[in-house]
Amino acid sequence: MTIGVHVSGAGKIYESLNRAHDLGCQTMQIFARNPQQWNGKPLDIKDIEEFKARRNKLKINPVFIHVSYLINLASPNVRLYKGSIQAYIKDILEASRLKADYIVTHMGSHRETSEEEGITRLINALNKILDETKGLKVGILLENTSGSGSWLGYKFEHQSKIVAGIKDKSRVGLCLDTAHAYLAGYDISTKEGLSSMLDEIDGLMGMGLIKLIHLNDAYGNLASHHDRHYHIGKGSIGLEGMKRIINHPKLKKIPMILETPKDSPLSDKINLELVRRLIKAG
Numbered sequence: 001m002t003i004g005v006h007v008s009g010a011g012k013i014y015e016s017l018n019r020a021h022d023l024g025c026q027t028m029q030i031f032a033r034n035p036q037q038w039n040g041k042p043l044d045i046k047d048i049e050e051f052k053a054r055r056n057k058l059k060i061n062p063v064f065i066h067v068s069y070l071i072n073l074a075s076p077n078v079r080l081y082k083g084s085i086q087a088y089i090k091d092i093l094e095a096s097r098l099k100a101d102y103i104v105t106h107m108g109s110h111r112e113t114s115e116e117e118g119i120t121r122l123i124n125a126l127n128k129i130l131d132e133t134k135g136l137k138v139g140i141l142l143e144n145t146s147g148s149g150s151w152l153g154y155k156f157e158h159q160s161k162i163v164a165g166i167k168d169k170s171r172v173g174l175c176l177d178t179a180h181a182y183l184a185g186y187d188i189s190t191k192e193g194l195s196s197m198l199d200e201i202d203g204l205m206g207m208g209l210i211k212l213i214h215l216n217d218a219y220g221n222l223a224s225h226h227d228r229h230y231h232i233g234k235g236s237i238g239l240e241g242m243k244r245i246i247n248h249p250k251l252k253k254i255p256m257i258l259e260t261p262k263d264s265p266l267s268d269k270i271n272l273e274l275v276r277r278l279i280k281a282g
Contacts, residue, residue, distance in 0.1 A: 001246075001279055002255040003215075004028040005268045006066070013043060013098075014051040021058040023268055029064040029104065029257045033094075038070055038087060048097050055099075062101035062255060064141075064212060067091050073125040074108030074118035074152055084108075085125050092129065095138045102139040102211060104175050107153035107162070118152050123165035130168050141175040141212055146183035146227040154184040154225070156197075160204040174201070174209045177259075178245055179216035179230070182237050185223035189241035198250055207250055215256040215275065217242060231260050232271045232278075239278075246275060247282030 004027035007019040013030070020028035033040025055063065068091070071084040088105070095103055110118025126140065142162060147154025159174060166172055178188060187193030201207060217235030219228035233239035245251060260271045 001252055002026045002062075003258075003272065003275055003279075004060075004255070005258045005260075005272065006030065007268075009033075012047055012050070014047060014054050017051065017054045017058050017060055020060055023272055025060065025272070027062055027064070027255045027257065028060055029066055029259075031066055031068075033068070036069060038068070038083070043094060043097065051098055063098070064102050064104055064255075064257060065091070065095045065098075065100045066104045067106075069106075071105070072108045073105070074110050074122045076111050076113045076117070076121070081121065081125070085128055088125075088129050089132050092133045092136060092138050092140075096133075096136045100138060102141050102173070104141045104143055104212065106143050106145055106151065107158065109150045110152060111150050115152060115158070118150070119158060119161050119165075122152065123162055126162070126172070127165075127167050130166070130171060134168075137171075139171045139173055139211065141173050143175040143214070144177055144180050144184065146180045147185075147225040148227055154180075156201050156204050163205055163209070172209075173211040174205070175212040175214060176201075176210050176254075177214035177216060178237065178242075179214070179218040179235070180227065182218040182222060183220055183224055183226060183228070187222055188245060189222075189237045191244060194241075194244060194248065198248070210251075210254055213245075213251060213254050213256045215242075215246070215258050216260055229259055229261060231267070232258070232274050242275075243278040243282055246278050252279075252282075 004025035006029040007016045009016045009030040016030045075081045145151045145153040186197040216229040217237045219230035220226045
């Protein structure tokens with residue numbers, strides 16, 4: 001089983017690999033730049049080469065990069081929409097230089113327009129992005145959301161429509177966030193609820209599209225739509241629910257990244273150790 005965490009990219013970007021390795025991770029996720037900024041400083045070529053060398057040495061694989069929170073590929077605001085597309089293309093080019101495997105993205109907010117209009121804009125944006133980055137190997141993963149506000153992706157029908165509208169599907173997959181799914185209304189704390197959600201995904205698109213699991217417990221009530229992650233086993237999904245997810249035969253071979261709270265220097269270590277115990281118990 002391939003387990004990792006979202007690690008800080010502070011300092012030199014290659015130092016993130018050491019942080020992951022020190023935690024015993026086989027995979028990791030990072031922000032390639034500040035997620036609250038549009039224009040990050042381009043990575044130095046020496047830092048890129050060092051990143052690739054350390055990754056090979058430390059055997060961190062695969063590597064996921066999460067895009068900026070400012071990007072909104074479903075926005076009705078023309079300036080924001082076009083800026084988001086260009087920023088996304090830059091992020092893919094940067095990820096390709098690092099030889100990262102996938103970019104993870106939330107699916108955007110349709111704001112005051114309809115879900116269908118937002119989905120159409122997102123499809124058009126992704127088709128342009130994929131065309132502009134043709135020939136690169138970096139994949140795009142659509143992450144499900146908790147459904148707060150006007151965010152798309154809180155039900156898997158959205159992802160299904162988007163995947164269907166993409167011309168080149170070879171580089172597109174899904175990121176399944178467990179906390180988001182629960183908070184959106186999928187009761188994956190139970191065996192029946194988890195099976196039902198996986199059957200839905202399988203029927204709509206096929207389980208093979210899931211390339212990453214964001215393994216997070218949820219803080220809040222079922223279908224509350226508030227995006228709040230929590231420590232493994234201490235949230236609403238609970239210890240048994242998380243154990244069931246981690247060891248599910250359809251999921252256990254998919255890389256899992258923890259995005260649990262970092263409210264102490266030991267938080268990642270504690271959550272990872274618990275996940276490893278749950279794997280053994282399963």
